[in-house]
Amino acid sequence: MPSHSDQTPGGATLVLFETEHLKANIRSALAEAGLSPWQRNFLSDVLSKLEKYGSRARLSDKQLLKLNEILGGDGTRRQAALTTSRTTRQTRRSRFRTPSFLSRRLRWSRRRLVRDVAILALIMMVGLVYSVFETAPVQSFLGTVGKSSHAMGPVDQPFTVTDGDTVHVVGERAGTRLVGYNTPEKFSPQCENERQLGERASSRLRELVALGSARLTKVACACLPGTEGTSKCNHGRTCGILRVAGRDVGQILIAEGLAVPFVCEGNRCPRTPRPWCAQQS
Template sequence: MLSDIEITYFRSRIDDVLQSGRPTDWQRSFLVDMRGKIERYGTRTRLSEKQLATLKRLTAVKGDADLRLITNTEYVQPQQPQRLTWQKPRRRRPLRYREIKFTVFAVMMIVCGVGYAVTEGLRIFGLGNFETASAASSQFQNSDFSVTDGDTIRMRDGTPVRLVGYNTPEKFEPRCSREAALGNQASERLRQLVAAGKSTVTRIACSCKPGTEGTSKCNYGRSCGYLRVDGRDVGQTLISEGLAVPFICGATGCPPTPRPWCG
Protein backbone atom coordinates (compact mmCIF):
# COMPACT_ATOMS: atom_id res chain seq x y z
CA MET A 1 0.00 0.00 0.00
CA LEU A 2 1.04 3.62 -0.55
CA SER A 3 1.61 6.17 2.20
CA ASP A 4 -0.03 9.61 2.34
CA ILE A 5 3.25 11.19 1.21
CA GLU A 6 3.48 8.86 -1.79
CA ILE A 7 -0.16 9.51 -2.73
CA THR A 8 0.44 13.29 -2.72
CA TYR A 9 3.71 12.93 -4.65
CA PHE A 10 2.38 10.60 -7.35
CA ARG A 11 -0.80 12.66 -7.88
CA SER A 12 1.22 15.82 -8.45
CA ARG A 13 3.91 14.23 -10.62
CA ILE A 14 1.46 12.24 -12.80
CA ASP A 15 -0.46 15.46 -13.54
CA ASP A 16 2.81 17.27 -14.32
CA VAL A 17 3.99 14.55 -16.72
CA LEU A 18 0.62 14.27 -18.48
CA GLN A 19 0.27 18.03 -18.92
CA SER A 20 3.84 19.25 -19.41
CA GLY A 21 5.85 16.16 -20.33
CA ARG A 22 6.02 14.16 -23.55
CA PRO A 23 4.94 10.65 -22.61
CA THR A 24 4.43 7.98 -25.25
CA ASP A 25 0.95 6.59 -25.83
CA TRP A 26 1.82 3.59 -23.64
CA GLN A 27 3.25 5.77 -20.87
CA ARG A 28 0.21 8.08 -20.98
CA SER A 29 -2.16 5.10 -20.76
CA PHE A 30 -0.16 3.66 -17.84
CA LEU A 31 -0.09 6.98 -15.94
CA VAL A 32 -3.82 7.57 -16.49
CA ASP A 33 -4.53 4.07 -15.15
CA MET A 34 -2.32 4.65 -12.10
CA ARG A 35 -3.96 8.06 -11.51
CA GLY A 36 -7.37 6.40 -11.56
CA LYS A 37 -6.30 3.74 -9.05
CA ILE A 38 -4.83 6.32 -6.70
CA GLU A 39 -7.95 8.52 -6.92
CA ARG A 40 -10.21 5.53 -6.28
CA TYR A 41 -8.32 3.66 -3.55
CA GLY A 42 -6.05 6.31 -1.95
CA THR A 43 -3.76 4.78 0.67
CA ARG A 44 -5.35 1.39 -0.01
CA THR A 45 -3.85 1.35 -3.52
CA ARG A 46 -1.96 -1.89 -4.17
CA LEU A 47 0.73 -1.94 -6.88
CA SER A 48 3.05 -4.71 -7.95
CA GLU A 49 6.79 -4.18 -7.60
CA LYS A 50 7.04 -3.76 -11.38
CA GLN A 51 4.18 -1.22 -11.48
CA LEU A 52 5.68 0.78 -8.60
CA ALA A 53 9.14 0.76 -10.21
CA THR A 54 7.69 1.93 -13.54
CA LEU A 55 5.62 4.64 -11.82
CA LYS A 56 8.69 5.93 -9.96
CA ARG A 57 10.72 6.01 -13.19
CA LEU A 58 8.07 7.88 -15.19
CA THR A 59 7.45 10.44 -12.44
CA ALA A 60 11.07 10.97 -11.39
CA VAL A 61 12.05 14.62 -10.86
CA LYS A 62 14.73 15.73 -13.33
CA GLY A 63 17.97 16.86 -11.77
CA ASP A 64 17.46 14.69 -8.67
CA ALA A 65 17.82 11.19 -10.05
CA ASP A 66 19.38 9.86 -6.82
CA LEU A 67 16.40 10.91 -4.70
CA ARG A 68 14.17 7.91 -4.03
CA LEU A 69 10.97 7.46 -2.09
CA ILE A 70 11.55 6.62 1.57
CA THR A 71 8.56 4.73 3.00
CA ASN A 72 7.80 3.34 6.43
CA THR A 73 11.01 4.76 7.89
CA GLU A 74 11.45 7.41 10.50
CA TYR A 75 14.58 8.92 11.94
CA VAL A 76 14.60 8.41 15.70
CA GLN A 77 16.65 10.90 17.67
CA PRO A 78 19.00 8.87 19.86
CA GLN A 79 18.52 9.51 23.53
CA GLN A 80 21.38 11.56 24.92
CA PRO A 81 22.91 10.08 28.07
CA GLN A 82 22.38 12.21 31.12
CA ARG A 83 25.62 14.00 31.87
CA LEU A 84 26.86 15.15 35.24
CA THR A 85 27.00 18.86 35.88
CA TRP A 86 30.80 18.85 35.96
CA GLN A 87 31.12 17.18 32.54
CA LYS A 88 32.15 19.28 29.57
CA PRO A 89 29.28 19.57 27.04
CA ARG A 90 29.80 17.46 23.95
CA ARG A 91 29.92 19.13 20.57
CA ARG A 92 26.88 18.47 18.45
CA ARG A 93 27.78 16.11 15.62
CA PRO A 94 27.19 17.28 12.02
CA LEU A 95 24.19 15.95 10.11
CA ARG A 96 24.80 12.73 8.23
CA TYR A 97 24.17 12.35 4.51
CA ARG A 98 21.06 10.22 5.08
CA GLU A 99 19.57 12.83 7.40
CA ILE A 100 20.22 15.61 4.90
CA LYS A 101 18.70 13.50 2.13
CA PHE A 102 15.59 12.77 4.16
CA THR A 103 15.19 16.46 5.05
CA VAL A 104 15.45 17.50 1.39
CA PHE A 105 12.89 14.84 0.44
CA ALA A 106 10.48 15.93 3.18
CA VAL A 107 10.71 19.57 2.06
CA MET A 108 10.07 18.56 -1.54
CA MET A 109 7.01 16.53 -0.52
CA ILE A 110 5.62 19.49 1.43
CA VAL A 111 6.14 21.81 -1.56
CA CYS A 112 4.49 19.28 -3.91
CA GLY A 113 1.58 18.83 -1.51
CA VAL A 114 0.99 22.56 -1.17
CA GLY A 115 1.25 23.02 -4.93
CA TYR A 116 -1.23 20.23 -5.57
CA ALA A 117 -3.66 21.60 -2.98
CA VAL A 118 -3.51 25.08 -4.50
CA THR A 119 -3.95 23.66 -8.01
CA GLU A 120 -6.96 21.59 -6.95
CA GLY A 121 -8.48 24.58 -5.17
CA LEU A 122 -8.13 26.76 -8.25
CA ARG A 123 -9.61 24.05 -10.46
CA ILE A 124 -12.53 23.37 -8.13
CA PHE A 125 -13.50 27.04 -7.92
CA GLY A 126 -13.07 27.57 -11.65
CA LEU A 127 -10.06 29.89 -11.38
CA GLY A 128 -7.69 27.89 -13.56
CA ASN A 129 -7.55 26.06 -16.87
CA PHE A 130 -5.93 22.65 -16.65
CA GLU A 131 -6.50 21.28 -20.12
CA THR A 132 -4.65 24.00 -22.04
CA ALA A 133 -2.51 26.38 -20.03
CA SER A 134 -2.63 29.17 -22.60
CA ALA A 135 -6.41 29.35 -22.95
CA ALA A 136 -8.50 31.38 -20.49
CA SER A 137 -11.62 29.80 -19.00
CA SER A 138 -14.95 31.58 -18.75
CA GLN A 139 -18.46 30.95 -17.56
CA PHE A 140 -21.15 30.32 -20.16
CA GLN A 141 -23.54 33.26 -20.39
CA ASN A 142 -26.43 31.03 -19.43
CA SER A 143 -26.07 28.08 -17.05
CA ASP A 144 -29.27 26.31 -18.23
CA PHE A 145 -28.50 23.03 -19.98
CA SER A 146 -29.75 19.50 -20.59
CA VAL A 147 -27.86 16.23 -20.17
CA THR A 148 -27.07 14.40 -23.41
CA ASP A 149 -25.08 11.53 -21.90
CA GLY A 150 -22.65 10.93 -19.05
CA ASP A 151 -19.96 13.28 -20.41
CA THR A 152 -21.86 15.64 -22.74
CA ILE A 153 -24.40 18.40 -22.09
CA ARG A 154 -26.23 20.89 -24.32
CA MET A 155 -26.61 24.54 -23.34
CA ARG A 156 -29.98 26.26 -23.74
CA ASP A 157 -28.66 28.12 -26.81
CA GLY A 158 -27.92 24.75 -28.47
CA THR A 159 -24.17 24.65 -27.81
CA PRO A 160 -22.99 21.06 -27.17
CA VAL A 161 -20.30 20.86 -24.49
CA ARG A 162 -17.96 17.90 -24.01
CA LEU A 163 -17.08 17.63 -20.30
CA VAL A 164 -13.33 17.11 -19.92
CA GLY A 165 -11.21 14.97 -17.63
CA TYR A 166 -13.20 11.75 -17.90
CA ASN A 167 -15.02 9.42 -20.31
CA THR A 168 -18.25 7.50 -19.74
CA PRO A 169 -19.64 4.46 -21.58
CA GLU A 170 -21.44 5.17 -24.87
CA LYS A 171 -25.19 4.76 -24.84
CA PHE A 172 -25.86 5.82 -28.46
CA GLU A 173 -23.23 3.70 -30.23
CA PRO A 174 -22.18 1.07 -27.64
CA ARG A 175 -19.88 -1.80 -28.53
CA CYS A 176 -21.73 -4.26 -26.31
CA SER A 177 -24.85 -4.52 -24.17
CA ARG A 178 -22.86 -3.93 -20.98
CA GLU A 179 -21.53 -0.61 -22.28
CA ALA A 180 -25.06 0.43 -23.29
CA ALA A 181 -26.40 -0.34 -19.80
CA LEU A 182 -23.55 1.52 -18.08
CA GLY A 183 -23.96 4.43 -20.49
CA ASN A 184 -27.59 4.83 -19.50
CA GLN A 185 -26.64 4.59 -15.81
CA ALA A 186 -23.97 7.29 -16.22
CA SER A 187 -26.45 9.61 -17.95
CA GLU A 188 -29.07 9.10 -15.26
CA ARG A 189 -26.51 9.57 -12.49
CA LEU A 190 -25.36 12.86 -14.05
CA ARG A 191 -28.97 14.08 -14.10
CA GLN A 192 -29.30 13.16 -10.40
CA LEU A 193 -26.14 15.09 -9.52
CA VAL A 194 -27.31 18.18 -11.41
CA ALA A 195 -30.72 18.05 -9.76
CA ALA A 196 -29.20 17.75 -6.27
CA GLY A 197 -27.16 20.97 -6.16
CA LYS A 198 -26.00 24.20 -7.78
CA SER A 199 -24.39 23.61 -11.19
CA THR A 200 -21.65 25.70 -12.79
CA VAL A 201 -20.42 25.16 -16.34
CA THR A 202 -16.98 26.60 -17.13
CA ARG A 203 -15.85 26.89 -20.75
CA ILE A 204 -12.25 26.02 -21.62
CA ALA A 205 -10.36 25.68 -24.89
CA CYS A 206 -10.53 22.21 -26.42
CA SER A 207 -7.35 20.17 -26.87
CA CYS A 208 -7.17 20.67 -30.63
CA LYS A 209 -4.70 21.87 -33.23
CA PRO A 210 -4.51 25.67 -33.56
CA GLY A 211 -7.11 27.06 -35.92
CA THR A 212 -9.52 24.11 -35.70
CA GLU A 213 -11.51 25.29 -32.64
CA GLY A 214 -15.23 25.35 -33.45
CA THR A 215 -14.92 23.14 -36.54
CA SER A 216 -15.72 19.46 -37.08
CA LYS A 217 -11.97 18.72 -36.89
CA CYS A 218 -11.95 19.79 -33.25
CA ASN A 219 -13.96 17.58 -30.89
CA TYR A 220 -16.68 17.09 -33.53
CA GLY A 221 -17.57 20.79 -33.38
CA ARG A 222 -18.39 20.71 -29.68
CA SER A 223 -17.21 23.17 -27.06
CA CYS A 224 -15.34 21.93 -23.98
CA GLY A 225 -15.80 22.64 -20.30
CA TYR A 226 -16.05 21.55 -16.69
CA LEU A 227 -19.34 20.87 -14.93
CA ARG A 228 -19.27 21.28 -11.16
CA VAL A 229 -22.13 20.68 -8.75
CA ASP A 230 -21.70 22.48 -5.42
CA GLY A 231 -18.05 23.04 -6.34
CA ARG A 232 -17.19 19.38 -7.11
CA ASP A 233 -16.33 18.18 -10.61
CA VAL A 234 -18.98 15.65 -11.67
CA GLY A 235 -16.27 13.59 -13.37
CA GLN A 236 -14.67 12.83 -10.01
CA THR A 237 -17.97 11.52 -8.69
CA LEU A 238 -18.67 9.34 -11.74
CA ILE A 239 -15.13 7.91 -11.69
CA SER A 240 -15.38 7.09 -7.97
CA GLU A 241 -18.66 5.26 -8.61
CA GLY A 242 -17.27 3.18 -11.49
CA LEU A 243 -19.37 4.92 -14.15
CA ALA A 244 -16.43 6.68 -15.85
CA VAL A 245 -12.66 6.46 -16.33
CA PRO A 246 -10.06 9.27 -16.35
CA PHE A 247 -9.40 10.81 -19.79
CA ILE A 248 -6.66 13.44 -19.79
CA CYS A 249 -5.80 15.31 -23.00
CA GLY A 250 -2.73 17.32 -23.89
CA ALA A 251 -2.48 20.86 -25.20
CA THR A 252 -3.31 20.09 -28.84
CA GLY A 253 -4.57 16.51 -28.86
CA CYS A 254 -5.95 13.57 -26.92
CA PRO A 255 -4.88 9.93 -26.51
CA PRO A 256 -7.17 7.13 -27.74
CA THR A 257 -10.50 7.32 -25.95
CA PRO A 258 -10.57 4.70 -23.15
CA ARG A 259 -13.50 2.27 -23.46
CA PRO A 260 -12.78 -0.71 -21.22
CA TRP A 261 -16.36 -1.80 -20.63
CA CYS A 262 -16.55 -4.53 -23.26
CA GLY A 263 -13.29 -6.25 -22.28
Protein backbone atom coordinates (compact mmCIF):
# COMPACT_ATOMS: atom_id res chain seq x y z
CA MET A 1 0.00 0.00 0.00
CA PRO A 2 1.51 3.40 -0.91
CA SER A 3 2.33 5.78 1.91
CA HIS A 4 0.17 8.87 2.32
CA SER A 5 -0.13 11.51 5.05
CA ASP A 6 -2.57 14.24 5.98
CA GLN A 7 -2.26 17.00 8.57
CA THR A 8 -5.19 18.36 10.57
CA PRO A 9 -5.03 21.33 12.99
CA GLY A 10 -4.69 20.35 16.66
CA GLY A 11 -4.11 16.63 16.04
CA ALA A 12 -1.55 14.08 14.93
CA THR A 13 -0.40 13.50 11.36
CA LEU A 14 -0.89 9.82 10.63
CA VAL A 15 0.84 8.00 7.82
CA LEU A 16 -1.70 5.86 5.99
CA PHE A 17 0.46 2.71 6.07
CA GLU A 18 1.12 3.14 9.80
CA THR A 19 -2.59 3.87 10.41
CA GLU A 20 -3.59 0.55 8.87
CA HIS A 21 -0.89 -1.19 10.88
CA LEU A 22 -2.11 0.47 14.06
CA LYS A 23 -5.70 -0.59 13.37
CA ALA A 24 -4.54 -4.17 12.91
CA ASN A 25 -2.67 -4.06 16.22
CA ILE A 26 -5.72 -2.62 18.02
CA ARG A 27 -7.96 -5.40 16.61
CA SER A 28 -5.39 -7.97 17.73
CA ALA A 29 -5.33 -6.49 21.24
CA LEU A 30 -9.13 -6.42 21.45
CA ALA A 31 -9.16 -10.14 20.66
CA GLU A 32 -7.08 -10.81 23.78
CA ALA A 33 -8.70 -11.42 27.18
CA GLY A 34 -6.26 -9.51 29.38
CA LEU A 35 -7.66 -6.00 28.80
CA SER A 36 -9.61 -4.07 31.42
CA PRO A 37 -13.03 -2.71 30.50
CA TRP A 38 -11.61 0.81 30.34
CA GLN A 39 -8.74 -0.26 28.05
CA ARG A 40 -11.19 -2.17 25.83
CA ASN A 41 -13.48 0.88 25.55
CA PHE A 42 -10.50 3.15 24.84
CA LEU A 43 -9.14 0.91 22.07
CA SER A 44 -12.62 0.57 20.59
CA ASP A 45 -13.03 4.34 20.49
CA VAL A 46 -9.63 4.83 18.82
CA LEU A 47 -10.35 2.06 16.32
CA SER A 48 -13.72 3.62 15.51
CA LYS A 49 -12.05 6.98 14.89
CA LEU A 50 -9.40 5.39 12.67
CA GLU A 51 -12.07 3.48 10.74
CA LYS A 52 -14.12 6.65 10.22
CA TYR A 53 -11.39 9.21 9.39
CA GLY A 54 -8.48 7.06 8.25
CA SER A 55 -5.28 9.09 7.85
CA ARG A 56 -7.23 12.25 8.78
CA ALA A 57 -7.94 10.96 12.28
CA ARG A 58 -6.62 13.21 15.05
CA LEU A 59 -5.01 11.61 18.10
CA SER A 60 -3.73 13.67 20.99
CA ASP A 61 -0.41 13.09 22.72
CA LYS A 62 -2.26 11.67 25.71
CA GLN A 63 -4.12 9.17 23.50
CA LEU A 64 -0.86 8.10 21.87
CA LEU A 65 0.74 7.54 25.29
CA LYS A 66 -2.21 5.41 26.36
CA LEU A 67 -1.87 3.40 23.15
CA ASN A 68 1.80 2.84 23.97
CA GLU A 69 0.88 1.63 27.42
CA ILE A 70 -1.82 -0.77 26.20
CA LEU A 71 -0.05 -2.07 23.10
CA GLY A 72 3.40 -2.12 24.70
CA GLY A 73 3.32 -5.84 25.37
CA ASP A 74 3.95 -6.57 21.69
CA GLY A 75 7.12 -5.11 20.22
CA THR A 76 5.50 -4.73 16.81
CA ARG A 77 2.50 -2.94 18.23
CA ARG A 78 4.65 -0.71 20.42
CA GLN A 79 6.86 0.23 17.48
CA ALA A 80 3.83 1.23 15.40
CA ALA A 81 2.45 3.43 18.18
CA LEU A 82 5.85 5.00 18.84
CA THR A 83 6.31 5.68 15.12
CA THR A 84 2.96 7.48 15.05
CA SER A 85 3.93 9.46 18.17
CA ARG A 86 7.26 10.51 16.64
CA THR A 87 5.50 11.56 13.42
CA THR A 88 3.13 13.73 15.46
CA ARG A 89 5.93 15.42 17.41
CA GLN A 90 8.02 16.05 14.29
CA THR A 91 5.02 17.57 12.51
CA ARG A 92 4.31 19.91 15.39
CA ARG A 93 7.96 20.91 15.68
CA SER A 94 8.11 21.70 11.95
CA ARG A 95 4.90 23.73 12.26
CA PHE A 96 6.48 26.01 14.85
CA ARG A 97 10.07 25.82 13.60
CA THR A 98 11.98 29.07 14.03
CA PRO A 99 12.94 30.86 10.80
CA SER A 100 16.26 29.86 9.31
CA PHE A 101 19.14 32.31 9.07
CA LEU A 102 18.59 32.58 5.30
CA SER A 103 14.90 33.46 5.68
CA ARG A 104 15.68 36.02 8.39
CA ARG A 105 18.37 37.53 6.17
CA LEU A 106 15.93 37.67 3.25
CA ARG A 107 13.28 39.44 5.32
CA TRP A 108 15.88 41.90 6.63
CA SER A 109 17.06 42.63 3.06
CA ARG A 110 13.48 43.22 1.94
CA ARG A 111 12.83 45.64 4.79
CA ARG A 112 16.07 47.48 4.03
CA LEU A 113 15.17 47.68 0.34
CA VAL A 114 11.75 49.14 1.18
CA ARG A 115 13.36 51.64 3.54
CA ASP A 116 15.99 52.70 0.97
CA VAL A 117 13.33 53.11 -1.74
CA ALA A 118 11.23 55.24 0.62
CA ILE A 119 14.23 57.45 1.50
CA LEU A 120 15.15 57.83 -2.19
CA ALA A 121 11.57 58.76 -3.05
CA LEU A 122 11.54 61.34 -0.24
CA ILE A 123 14.83 62.86 -1.45
CA MET A 124 13.53 63.05 -5.01
CA MET A 125 10.29 64.66 -3.82
CA VAL A 126 12.19 67.27 -1.78
CA GLY A 127 14.45 67.97 -4.76
CA LEU A 128 11.43 68.35 -7.04
CA VAL A 129 9.72 70.76 -4.65
CA TYR A 130 12.95 72.75 -4.28
CA SER A 131 13.46 72.93 -8.03
CA VAL A 132 9.89 74.14 -8.53
CA PHE A 133 10.32 76.96 -6.03
CA GLU A 134 13.82 77.73 -7.27
CA THR A 135 12.90 77.97 -10.94
CA ALA A 136 9.42 79.43 -10.60
CA PRO A 137 10.62 83.06 -10.61
CA VAL A 138 12.74 82.65 -13.76
CA GLN A 139 10.03 83.97 -16.06
CA SER A 140 9.85 87.16 -14.01
CA PHE A 141 13.61 87.65 -13.98
CA LEU A 142 14.37 87.32 -17.67
CA GLY A 143 17.46 89.22 -18.72
CA THR A 144 20.20 88.97 -21.30
CA VAL A 145 23.72 87.66 -20.73
CA GLY A 146 26.61 86.28 -22.68
CA LYS A 147 26.16 82.85 -24.26
CA SER A 148 29.43 81.74 -22.71
CA SER A 149 30.43 82.27 -19.09
CA HIS A 150 33.51 84.23 -20.25
CA ALA A 151 32.07 85.98 -23.28
CA MET A 152 31.76 89.72 -22.80
CA GLY A 153 28.57 91.56 -23.75
CA PRO A 154 24.81 90.95 -23.60
CA VAL A 155 22.79 88.12 -25.14
CA ASP A 156 19.43 86.48 -24.45
CA GLN A 157 19.60 83.93 -21.64
CA PRO A 158 17.44 84.00 -18.48
CA PHE A 159 18.89 84.37 -14.99
CA THR A 160 17.72 84.24 -11.38
CA VAL A 161 18.61 86.45 -8.42
CA THR A 162 20.82 84.76 -5.82
CA ASP A 163 21.25 87.72 -3.46
CA GLY A 164 21.60 91.51 -3.63
CA ASP A 165 24.79 91.48 -5.73
CA THR A 166 24.81 88.04 -7.40
CA VAL A 167 22.70 86.45 -10.14
CA HIS A 168 22.85 83.02 -11.73
CA VAL A 169 22.52 82.50 -15.44
CA VAL A 170 20.46 79.43 -16.31
CA GLY A 171 22.71 76.70 -17.67
CA GLU A 172 25.95 78.05 -16.20
CA ARG A 173 27.87 76.29 -13.45
CA ALA A 174 28.80 79.36 -11.37
CA GLY A 175 27.03 82.61 -10.61
CA THR A 176 27.73 86.12 -11.89
CA ARG A 177 28.96 88.75 -9.42
CA LEU A 178 27.59 92.21 -10.14
CA VAL A 179 30.41 94.75 -9.97
CA GLY A 180 30.61 98.27 -8.52
CA TYR A 181 28.81 97.63 -5.22
CA ASN A 182 28.49 95.22 -2.30
CA THR A 183 25.32 94.23 -0.43
CA PRO A 184 24.93 92.69 3.05
CA GLU A 185 25.37 88.92 3.30
CA LYS A 186 22.23 86.90 3.94
CA PHE A 187 23.87 83.46 3.75
CA SER A 188 26.86 84.10 6.05
CA PRO A 189 26.10 87.34 7.94
CA GLN A 190 28.28 88.59 10.78
CA CYS A 191 25.27 89.87 12.74
CA GLU A 192 21.48 89.85 12.65
CA ASN A 193 21.33 93.37 11.22
CA GLU A 194 23.42 92.28 8.22
CA ARG A 195 21.20 89.25 7.64
CA GLN A 196 18.03 91.35 7.66
CA LEU A 197 19.53 93.94 5.30
CA GLY A 198 20.78 91.14 3.05
CA GLU A 199 17.25 89.73 2.78
CA ARG A 200 15.89 93.19 1.95
CA ALA A 201 18.58 93.78 -0.70
CA SER A 202 17.78 90.45 -2.36
CA SER A 203 14.06 91.18 -2.36
CA ARG A 204 14.63 94.66 -3.76
CA LEU A 205 16.81 93.34 -6.60
CA ARG A 206 14.07 90.83 -7.49
CA GLU A 207 11.55 93.67 -7.58
CA LEU A 208 13.77 95.68 -9.94
CA VAL A 209 14.35 92.73 -12.27
CA ALA A 210 10.63 91.91 -12.26
CA LEU A 211 9.94 95.25 -13.96
CA GLY A 212 10.84 93.46 -17.20
CA SER A 213 13.50 95.82 -18.56
CA ALA A 214 16.55 94.20 -16.93
CA ARG A 215 19.68 93.81 -19.04
CA LEU A 216 22.74 91.90 -17.83
CA THR A 217 26.10 92.47 -19.52
CA LYS A 218 29.17 90.32 -18.87
CA VAL A 219 32.37 92.28 -18.13
CA ALA A 220 35.92 91.24 -17.33
CA CYS A 221 36.67 90.54 -13.66
CA ALA A 222 39.47 92.37 -11.83
CA CYS A 223 41.74 89.32 -11.75
CA LEU A 224 45.22 88.36 -12.84
CA PRO A 225 45.51 87.42 -16.52
CA GLY A 226 44.67 83.76 -17.19
CA THR A 227 42.85 83.20 -13.89
CA GLU A 228 39.32 84.22 -14.90
CA GLY A 229 36.91 81.32 -14.60
CA THR A 230 39.08 79.55 -11.99
CA SER A 231 38.87 79.46 -8.20
CA LYS A 232 41.71 82.04 -8.08
CA CYS A 233 39.44 84.67 -9.64
CA ASN A 234 36.23 85.72 -7.90
CA HIS A 235 35.64 82.13 -6.62
CA GLY A 236 35.15 80.92 -10.19
CA ARG A 237 32.29 83.33 -10.88
CA THR A 238 31.96 85.62 -13.86
CA CYS A 239 31.37 89.37 -13.49
CA GLY A 240 28.63 91.55 -14.87
CA ILE A 241 26.69 94.81 -14.80
CA LEU A 242 22.92 94.70 -14.41
CA ARG A 243 20.82 97.64 -15.57
CA VAL A 244 17.10 98.20 -15.19
CA ALA A 245 15.57 100.84 -17.47
CA GLY A 246 19.12 101.93 -18.23
CA ARG A 247 20.12 102.42 -14.56
CA ASP A 248 22.77 100.34 -12.80
CA VAL A 249 21.02 98.38 -10.04
CA GLY A 250 24.05 98.92 -7.80
CA GLN A 251 23.48 102.68 -7.83
CA ILE A 252 19.80 102.16 -7.01
CA LEU A 253 20.57 99.89 -4.03
CA ILE A 254 23.30 102.28 -2.77
CA ALA A 255 20.86 105.19 -2.91
CA GLU A 256 18.32 103.19 -0.91
CA GLY A 257 20.85 102.24 1.82
CA LEU A 258 20.92 98.56 0.84
CA ALA A 259 24.45 98.53 -0.63
CA VAL A 260 27.81 100.34 -0.46
CA PRO A 261 30.26 101.20 -3.27
CA PHE A 262 32.85 98.52 -4.06
CA VAL A 263 35.02 99.47 -7.05
CA CYS A 264 38.02 97.44 -8.29
CA GLU A 265 40.78 98.84 -10.50
CA GLY A 266 42.84 96.85 -13.00
CA ASN A 267 43.35 93.40 -11.55
CA ARG A 268 43.10 94.37 -7.90
CA CYS A 269 40.19 95.01 -5.52
CA PRO A 270 40.12 96.73 -2.14
CA ARG A 271 38.99 94.91 0.96
CA THR A 272 35.30 94.03 0.71
CA PRO A 273 33.32 96.63 2.70
CA ARG A 274 30.91 95.25 5.31
CA PRO A 275 29.92 98.14 7.57
CA TRP A 276 26.52 96.86 8.68
CA CYS A 277 27.54 95.23 11.94
CA ALA A 278 29.88 98.11 12.84
CA GLN A 279 26.91 100.50 12.55
CA GLN A 280 24.95 98.30 14.93
CA SER A 281 27.57 98.36 17.73
